[in-house]
Each structure stands twice: as structure tokens, then as C-alpha cells.
Amino acid sequence: MSKNALTAAPRKLLDVLDLGECCTPLRRELLEADQAVTLAEAFKALADPVRLQLLNLIATADGGEACACDLVDPVGKSQPTVSHHLKVLREAGLVTGEKRGTWIWYSVVPSRLEDLRRVLART
Amino acid sequence: MSKNALTAAPRKLLDVLDLGECCTPLRRELLEADQAVTLAEAFKALADPVRLQLLNLIATADGGEACACDLVDPVGKSQPTVSHHLKVLREAGLVTGEKRGTWIWYSVVPSRLEDLRRVLART
DNA sequence: ATCCAGCATCGAGATCTGTCAATATTGATC
DNA sequence: GATCAATATTGACAGATCTCGATGCTGGAT
Numbered sequence: 527m528s529k530n531a532l533t534a535a536p537r538k539l540l541d542v543l544d545l546g547e548c549c550t551p552l553r554r555e556l557l558e559a560d561q562a563v564t565l566a567e568a569f570k571a572l573a574d575p576v577r578l579q580l581l582n583l584i585a586t587a588d589g590g591e592a593c594a595c596d597l598v599d600p601v602g603k604s605q606p607t608v609s610h611h612l613k614v615l616r617e618a619g620l621v622t623g624e625k626r627g628t629w630i631w632y633s634v635v636p637s638r639l640e641d642l643r644r645v646l647a648r649t
Numbered sequence: 650m651s652k653n654a655l656t657a658a659p660r661k662l663l664d665v666l667d668l669g670e671c672c673t674p675l676r677r678e679l680l681e682a683d684q685a686v687t688l689a690e691a692f693k694a695l696a697d698p699v700r701l702q703l704l705n706l707i708a709t710a711d712g713g714e715a716c717a718c719d720l721v722d723p724v725g726k727s728q729p730t731v732s733h734h735l736k737v738l739r740e741a742g743l744v745t746g747e748k749r750g751t752w753i754w755y756s757v758v759p760s761r762l763e764d765l766r767r768v769l770a771r772t
Numbered sequence: 773a774t775c776c777a778g779c780a781t782c783g784a785g786a787t788c789t790g791t792c793a794a795t796a797t798t799g800a801t802c
Numbered sequence: 803g804a805t806c807a808a809t810a811t812t813g814a815c816a817g818a819t820c821t822c823g824a825t826g827c828t829g830g831a832t
Contacts, residue, residue, distance in 0.1 A: 555709075556705065556706075556709065557701060557702050557705035557706075559698065559702065559724075559725070562698035562699070562701045562702045562705075563698045565698070565701055566695070566696055566697050566698040566700075566701055569692055569695040569696040569701075570696040570819095572689070572692040572695075572696070573689055573692040573693040573695070573696040574689050574819090574820080575682065575685035575686045575688070575689040576685070576820090577689075578680060578685045578688050578689055578692075579680050579682065579685045582679065582680035582685075582771075583679075583680075585771060586678075586679065593778095594778075594779070595777090595778065595779085601682075602682070603820095603821075603822090604821070604822055604823080605778085605779075605780095606779090606780080606781080606782095606821080606822065606823080606824095607820075607821055607822070608779095609779060609780055609781085610780090610781095610820080610821085611820090612779095613780085625779095625828095625829095627829070627830070628777065628778055628779090628828085628829055628830060629777090629778060629779080630778080630779070639769045639770075640769075642769055643766045643769045643770060646762045646763075646765055646766045646769070647762075647766060648705075648708060693789095697789090697790080699790085716808095717808075717809070718807090718808065718809090726790090726791075726792090727791070727792055727793085728808085728809075728810095729791080729792065729793080729794095729809090729810080729811080729812095730790070730791055730792070731809095732809060732810055732811085733790080733791085733810090733811095734790090735809095736810085748798095748799095748809095750799070750800070750808095751798080751799055751800060751807065751808055751809090752807090752808055752809080753808080753809070
């Protein structure tokens with residue numbers, strides 16, 4: 527079942543909350559329970575210091591991508607732990623990993639971050 | 650010790666990550682471990698379906714504020730549970746509660762949401 | 773084919789979190 | 803005073819989460 531483990535499993539996330547154009551004084555919709563669950567899963571991926579550091583490391587890396595091998599030392603956790611957190615980020619659709627030879631290059635998915643930003647814009 | 654429990658305890662949060670003017674192609678800073686912890690605490694407050702619903706209910710309420718008494722039924726949880734989640738939101742600085750007579754009126758803190766949005770903008 | 777490096781998975785322990793029933797506190801009203 | 807309604811707090815339990823050591827898997831190099 528673990529085929530294609532790297533391209534993540536971007537469960538449909540925030541589409542339910544597509545709020546139309548950017549910066550439009552949008553109509554505030556009531557948040558249904560199931561939508562809230564989906565949204566909360568996305569924010570859960572951001573709710574850990576190690577994952578935030580990983581995201582930051584990847585986002586600020588040269589060329590917009592970072593080798594997984596360069597992510598272990600900076601966060602000060604074990605390799606299995608880092609691997610676990612990268613999986614969480616992948617499954618949340620926040621990053622993607624591309625395997626090249628022996629190692630894996632990670633890059634962020636800007637559109638996913640943008641989705642979450644839009645949600646926070648509704649005040 | 651529980652004096653002034655309503656005005657929340659807005660632990661300094663995202664000031665560490667003040668990125669300067671909006672929409673500036675800002676310099677990407679490395680995220681230190683302690684900063685990541687502070688940030689993660691903020692996102693943790695958003696990482697729960699009930700809290701997202703509460704935030705949404707408050708944000709979309711008439712006049713921008715909602716009575717706590719009107720927040721229990723919509724989320725389908727017990728009163729202590731809702732009270733707990735409102736406390737988490739308060740301590741994260743995402744909402745404030747003002748006591749008027751017997752009940753408490755909650756409103757969101759837009760600047761705090763804006764802070765988190767800025768963090769997600771760094772890609 | 774063998775060996776090694778990069779990464780994932782498994783299993784387990786410790787801690788954190790969401791939830792509720794019961795109870796306490798606070799404030800308005802009688 | 804006593805009483806009631808609105809919130810908060812406590813205590814306890816179940817389930818989720820973070821973490822690591824041990825192990826498995828994969829691909830390149832010898």
C-alpha cells in the first residue's frame with residue numbers, strides 16, 4: 527500500500543473554504559463541523575516546533591528545496607523523528623518530496639500555505 | 650492567582666518574527682528552536698475543530714462579538730468543554746472576553762490572526 | 773554479489789490533549 | 803440573607819502525539 531509514499535496524500539483540504547478572490551471583503555460563512563475537522567488537521571501540521579523549523583529550513587533553502595539529509599542536524603532530533611515529521615508535512619500537503627538517486631529533495635507547496643492564510647483572513 | 654482571567658495572558662508571541670512591512674520581499678530568517686516553540690503554541694490553538702468553530706462563530710457574530718452562552722449549543726459539546734476551549738483561545742491571544750453582568754462577550758483579536766498570516770506568507 | 777548510506781517503518785514509553793460529570797465561583801434578582 | 807443562571811475549575815479517563823532505538827528497505831558503489 528505504500529507505493530508512491532513521497533508524493534504525499536494531499537487529502538482535499540481547504541477547498542471547502544474557498545473564499546473567492548484575494549482581499550475581497552468576503553461573506554463570512556458558517557463553519558460546519560466536518561469542515562472544521564478538515565481545517566484543524568491542516569493546522570495540526572503546523573502546531574509543532576520541529577515541523578515549523580523543517581518548513582522554514584526547506585522554504586529558505588537555496589533553490590527552494592532541501593535534501594532530507596540536511597534537515598536532521600539543524601533541528602536536533604533523531605533521524606526517525608525527523609522522518610516522521612516530514613511525513614506529517616507531506617500528508618498535510620505542505621511539502622513535497624522528490625527522490626533523486628539516494629536522497630530526497632523537499633520543497634514547500636506555496637498554494638497550500640496560501641489556503642491557510644486565506645482562512646486566517648476572515649475576521 | 651486567577652485574577653483577571655478574562656483579559657487572557659497574551660504571552661508575547663510572534664514579535665520575534667516581525668517581518669517588517671507587508672508584502673515586502675523580505676529576507677528569510679532562520680527559525681530558532683525557541684521561536685519555533687512559541688510559534689507552534691499559537692498554531693496549536695488553531696489545531697482543533699471545536700476551537701475553529703468557536704473562532705468562526707465569534708468572528709461572524711453581529712457586532713463582532715458573541716456571548717459565551719450562545720457558543721455551547723452550536724459546537725455540540727458540553728459547557729465545561731467549551732469553556733476549556735475558550736480559555737485556550739484566550740491564552741493564545743486569539744480572542745478576548747469582556748464580562749458584562751452575568752455573561753461574557755467574546756471577540757477576536759484581528760492583529761493576532763494577522764501575525765499568523767504573516768508567518769505563513771514566508772515562502 | 774556485497775557493502776554502505778539515506779530514508780522509512782515498527783514498537784514502546786512518556787507526555788499531552790479532549791472530553792465529561794461533578795463541583796465551585798460569580799453576579800443578578802428576589 | 804436565599805436562589806438561580808452563567809462560567810470556571812477540578813478530577814479522571816481515553817485517545818492522540820512526540821520521541822527514540824532497532825530494524826527494514828532501497829539504490830549506488832566497490
